[in-house]
Amino acid sequence: MANTVSAKKATRKMERKTAVNKSRRTRVRGYLRAVEEAIVAEDQAAASEALRKAQSEMMRAVAKGVYHQNTASRKISRLSKRIKALAA
Template structure:
């Protein structure tokens, strides 16, 4: 258990930050799931709209420190490739 006031404050800050990051990560996963469901349904227009909504949310995760830049770029790239293939088919 932390004894110094600064260590106690650090614990409080970490708990708050963990809760915020958890909410952000959950929000990003929800957007990703919506894109996945749209792709699975076979609706190209719906998938495109879902990807357009998800992309800024994923990149916001990068600026907030929830995701690494390369991870976010990889996810967006793979999803966009799948949506593009769906639209072409």
Template sequence: MANSPQAKKRARQIERRTEVNKARRSRIRTYLRKVEEAIVGGDQAVAQEAFKSAQPELMRGVTKGIYHKNTVARKLSRLSKRIKALAA
């Protein structure tokens, strides 16, 4: 348990940041789920639109420190590949 005033303050700050990060992570997952559902649905146009709206959210997650940039790059690359495969 935190004893010093500084440690107590840091604990309070971490709680607030955790809530914000949870909300951001949830929002990003929602966008990813929409892309996944569009891909499973087989409609390339809808999937492409969902992908375009998900991209900035994922990149924002990188700048806010929720995801590593390589993780997001990998996810975007794989989703893009699957969307392109719908055309074939």
């Protein structure tokens, strides 16, 4: 339990930041889910469009410090690979 005023303030700040980051992570997951659903439905056009939106959202999360750059790049790369496989 925080005893000092500064420690209590830090705890409040941390709670607000955690809530914001949780919201951002949830938002990204929603975009990724849309890509997955389009891939499962084998709709390449919809999957490509969903990936474009998801990529934008992932990079925004990276900029805000929610995800690491390499993690976002890896996820986007793997999804791109699966979408390209739909054409074959």
